[in-house]
Amino acid sequence: MDLEAVRTFAAVAEAGQFQKAAADLSITQQAVSKRIAALERELGVRLFARTPRGAELTIDGQAFLPHARELLRAVERAVASVRTGRRPLRVDILASRGAASGLMRGFHHAHPEIDLDVVMLLDIETAVASIRSGAIDASFRAVAAPGRPLPEDIESVRVLDEPLQLLTGPAHALAGARSVTVAQLVGHRIWMPGIAPGTEWGAYYDDLVAEFGLTIEATGPNFGSDALLETVADTPALATFMGEHIRLVWPARYGLRRIPVTDPAPVYPHSLLWHRDNPHPALAALRAHLAATATGLDAAGTWRPDWVLPR
Structure with missing residues (x-):
């Protein structure tokens, strides 16, 4: 569809006259008439009825007008999206x-x-x-x-550099600690189903395991943070890592603990x-x-x- 014809249609609908629309668009009245005629041929309907007072929208023209305006707004958004300094x-x-x-x-x-x-x-x-x-x-x-x-x-x-914290349920062996050292985590199961192979965070945790001999399990499907929190809360044998700046909300009945990890403190850069x-x-x-x-x-x-x- 010729967007200039659509723009001209909207201008005529706003002005109510071909001549005034031509002046608003800085083109000739003949050009306005040609564009409207071409658009009517493409749509297979009449958009305007000529009257002594000017150009009035037909029923089809009234139906098409809101869609024409939306098309023009979409064009404006498309142009703005790639215009440096104006797009977000x-x-x-x-x-x-x-x-x-x-x-x-x-x-x-x-x-x-x-x-x-x-x-x-x-x-x-x-x-x-x-x-x-x-x-x-x-x-x-x-x-x-x-x-x-x-x-x-x-x-x-x-x-x-974001420090890692250990997240445990209330029955976990480390739940009462004010902080835990990396050495204290050896032998505990740390469950992180969100680790995707080949990603940069997967590589980070691979190195963390290799450096300190930790047990990080990425088994099972990743059903999101809500399922992870519920499982950790209900399973005394499992804990997980969470960045200090991650903001999650869970029901008070979960009794989850966020415990700083120290000596050394693993940080996520x-x-x-x-x-x-x-x-x-x-x-x-x-x-x-x-x-x-x-x-x-x-x-x-x-x-x-x-x-x-x-x-």
């Missing part, structure tokens, strides 16, 4: 309840004037490909997995990734905000894999 800043946060979501909420609070479009992609390969294609402007990712260095055109900076040639002006504001609010980076007594992106 598109950022991948991986999960809605994770640390990156909290970082972006903090940015939005500091810069409410910046429009944001938040997405959630699964793996780092998809995120990097989306950054390089321009589908997104930036992504929060924990690490570059071993043997998978970032492309040369992708920049990165570490913005948060979050980095911001972006394309070095990305011109979106809000990207610079996001980077500056994260640099000003970064805390806990490279703190003493913490552990992270040696393949973490440099700060």
Whole structure:
């Protein structure tokens, strides 16, 4: 469908006259008539009836008008979505309840004037490909997995080292501890069904297991956080890891405990990734905000894999 003809139809409907619509569109009245005639031929109906007072919508014209206006609004949204400086800043946060979501909420609070479009992609390969294609402007990712260095055109900076906590039910052997050392976790079953092979967080936990001899099980289907919390609450033999900045809500009857892990404290390193040639002006504001609010980076007594992106 010729969108200029649709735009002309909407202008005539608004003006009530072909001549006034022509003036509003800065085209000739003959051009208006040709566009309307072509649109009527395409639709197979008459859209206007000529009267002494001008052009009045027919019943078909009245039916088509709201759809025509929606088409034009869709065009405006499509153009704005790719116009640098006018479209929202598109950022991948991986999960809605994770640390990156909290970082972006903090940015939005500091810069409410910046429009944001938040997405959630699964793996780092998809995120990097989306950054390089321009589908997104930036992504929060924990690490570059071993043997998978970032492309040369992708920049990165570490913005948060998030301490891990142990989450247990009330009957777990460690439920009463104020904190636990990594050594105390040896021999306990840590259940994390959300670990996906080949992802950067899968590589992180593989290294954590290799470094400290922990038992992390990723068996069974991943039914989401609600099912995980219910299972941990009801199963004394199971615990799970949770980032300090993850915000979850559960029924009080679960009696779940969040226990800091120490000596050393495993931290999950979050980095911001972006394309070095990305011109979106809000990207610079996001980077500056994260640099000003970064805390806990490279703190003493913490552990992270040696393949973490440099700060």
